[in-house]
Amino acid sequence: MAKAYERIADELRRSIRGGDLNPGDQLPAEDRLAERFGRSVPTVREALRVLQSEGLIEKRHGRGNFVRRPRTTVLRTNARHQWEKDRAREPEERRALTGATEHDTGLEVDDLVFQAAYREAKADEDIASAFGVPVGTAMVERTYRTRYAAESAPFAMVTSYLVRDTVAQNPDLLDESKEPWPGGTQNQLHSVGIELDRIEERVTARPPSPEEAEELELPPGSSVIALRKTSYDTHDRVVELSDVTLPGDRTELLFTTPLERW
């Protein structure tokens, strides 16, 4: 005999996938469902929890349970790196003409609102080993919340690290009021004599931490994409590192690999 909450979840899942319930639709109240299935309310709630953890429904306190509306934003992640490098040495007037400045995520500034904060920090074990520097090295830490102008919830949380000594020659890089960096990260690194050789991006997925769930307004049971971008200069040194947290099923990372012709 199947478990009661599974049978309830199965039937509701079929209704959603089959189109009886469409994205945005409200489900019957929990006590009605309990009555309809001949079970107690907590058992119905267990079934709804399963559907929530699958990303099929969204619970809204005081309003009801709703079929979730998927929405996805595409980040053209790696295609931007060469483009940004090409622009990094151009004079500011020309850069202004060729398009909007971007900001580590491949998004355009025009669509977005930033909240930035600067902090001097000592490298912890994780950061130190990524940069290959001793624990405790002075770093510049920048954190942003990236938000669509039209929406209330942040779209991305970004924490970026630089070794303080390598960027100290350009005071702009230590000045919070100069955020976001004109020309982007690569342009600012160029101003202190750094040329990038390659960029590595590491992608994992996991449930959000409580802090992330709150900041990104994610329902429990959802997933985040954790992207760590590491920039290497031409001396094979790590010069910049960004940790980006994105809402998992609302974001699509797009990587394009061009291949040489035979």
Add this chain to the structure above:
Amino acid sequence: MAKAYERIADELRRSIRGGDLNPGDQLPAEDRLAERFGRSVPTVREALRVLQSEGLIEKRHGRGNFVRRPRTTVLRTNARHQWEKDRAREPEERRALTGATEHDTGLEVDDLVFQAAYREAKADEDIASAFGVPVGTAMVERTYRTRYAAESAPFAMVTSYLVRDTVAQNPDLLDESKEPWPGGTQNQLHSVGIELDRIEERVTARPPSPEEAEELELPPGSSVIALRKTSYDTHDRVVELSDVTLPGDRTELLFTTPLERW
């Protein structure tokens, strides 16, 4: 006043992060925790559910609750594409010398066990629009489960699609017993006169479907990485598509973008 289950979750979280409880350790039984916090067992279970959804603990029926042991495998995703293209035209004897055949995920065959299945299928709406062909077009569908020889749970679920007519000239491509393809996908496409121009990879994260959770032996509340790889030939036609599902926090996708020198 903080909610009871949150206070319990907070305290246990502190114990785990602070090192009082280490990876692999067993937590006290649920009724002991209930007694210790002066709450009912269901309330304690609610707290444990929160920790489980954060990936911090693992529930094992009949044994107890345990602090989760993180383990990550790195897939060098895009760095492999050019390498595979370079090898695709070489004779079989040379390919055998240059390394193990790979299989769409960037993993080496040596470490892995495959279970493959072939099926002829008609393109559904999703697949048809990705290939730019009419719905109902005859496709070849291959599905694998990729498993580490040493482990019981599959590591990846892969479903790969080809348009039947474009590969029909090479009978090996329709023969299940020839799996995995010697030389990899690009080599086999070369045998029917196809040269690839670029590969796109789209990455999202979401909770597993019930089927995925069962197949990959994922605990509820975890995340999967969904990767869709699309291969374009030199006529800008989609010739192959793979959907790969990976356990989210046990897998790290690594993308490397080399940059041209100034």
Add this chain to the structure above:
DNA sequence: GAGTGGTCTAGACCACTGT
């Protein structure tokens, strides 16, 4: 204020694990 989901209780019984 009516309707909704959120939290919690106290206990019953079942299912799985290891001895």
Add this chain to the structure above:
DNA sequence: CAGTGGTCTAGACCACTCC
């Protein structure tokens, strides 16, 4: 068998949303 987590009940009261 003892110990563990899994499922479920029937109901209470709180908190949020919207009219």
